[in-house]
Amino acid sequence: MKKKSLLPSGKRLLIFLLVLTISTGSSGCQKSAKKHSCDFYDLFDTFSNFTCYGLDDESFGRIKDGLYDLLLSFHQETDIYHSYPEIANLKDLNDSTGISPLDLSPRLIRFLSFCKDAYEISDGKVNVMIGALTSLWHEARETKTLPDETLLREAATHTDISFLSIDPDASTAYITDPAASIDVGALAKGYAGRLAMEYLAEEGVENYILSLGGNICVHGKPLGTGRDAFVVGLQDPDGPDGTYNETVSLTDGCVVTSGDYQRYFEVDGIRYHHIIDPMTLYPAAYHHSVTVICDDSALADLLSTTLFLMDEKEGSPLAEQFNAKVIYK
């Protein structure tokens, strides 16, 4: 009796190649390309890292300095807690509410216009004029006591997006309600990532990964590691910090996560996290974390917050509209 071959020849070849790849893959004999990495501690009140492959020392030094200057100046412009003598920023805008329009840089005006667009895209869920409300929640987090319900409701009457008036031609902006204030925390880091990627593209930097406090921007691949893409771990919401149970590989794009476990305080055993739903005035409770992967950093940041504030069914058309991949946990 003629025995049949254990595997059809096509499959056999495939398995052979696969096994060969596994066997040899880990030895990684590729020519190593220089890796540079630097940390930034004073941008957007968080920790950032820029890692770049294939540049010489001098180029990296120049690129890194240029990137830092860009991000620092944008951080200062969007800072709502400090004034800087050289520039007009959003703290100055908050301080001059109801007084007169303020001259701002064209870049900051473009960002504010994006903030207005973000309000439309998110159907009001991402509202930068929420400052009156978030400051109450911030106070609550510091004192670990819940904010007063009537104060929350009163604050909510000063969060209308129309209170932010922008004149792009004159490069000025103005907050018309004296009790309103701007808080761009939901969008500033993401927009900074967009600016950074534009800058790095202009400079011709091909292979890098930039993490602005966990907002990750990627281009190219880690040269010399044998990997064809950068790998981003997704924090396990239930695990210790830095543990991940899923990874995403990408060569061009951005990954942003909004989570309820990152910043929170507890009152009577109940966790109150930092992402406030402008509709309920309280932290949202749909998901533990929402990770968005898409081409643009500003959009990824906007979508991760927006999708965090709605259920999956409501969110999926929005994700589809912007061709974003979403991972809920």
Place this chain on the structure above:
Amino acid sequence: MERKYTDRKDLILIICLLITAGLLYLLFSFKKPASTCEIILDGKVIQTVSLSEDQTFSPEGFPEITLEIRNGKIRFLSSDCPDQICVKSGFISHPGEYAICLPHRLMIRIPEDPSSTDSRPDAVTGKAVPNVHICGRIFL
């Protein structure tokens, strides 16, 4: 019959390769644990400590912070910072892992071993990244 013989050879080859792959995997998974930790202030290494000896100590110039080394791992045991994110970060031990006390601009990091085939990702998203509470900003 000749055909069958070839198949057996294939099978033996595949098994050999699988064994090789398995051995290589074991070799890399049993790589020796990282033996040092860098203590970094503002991006500059100010101290390097060995993880082979269990101890509790304060980094140079930071009496308000206590680090603990136990079983080849290191963590922020205590800090006077308001958010305690450094303490909540827990133990780290693998190359490339880090924990930060941002209010003190102090980081502990296990140096990467360039010769190892490191399987850690290039970055982690959604990590509880610290923020500077003195600035009072909340990122939505």
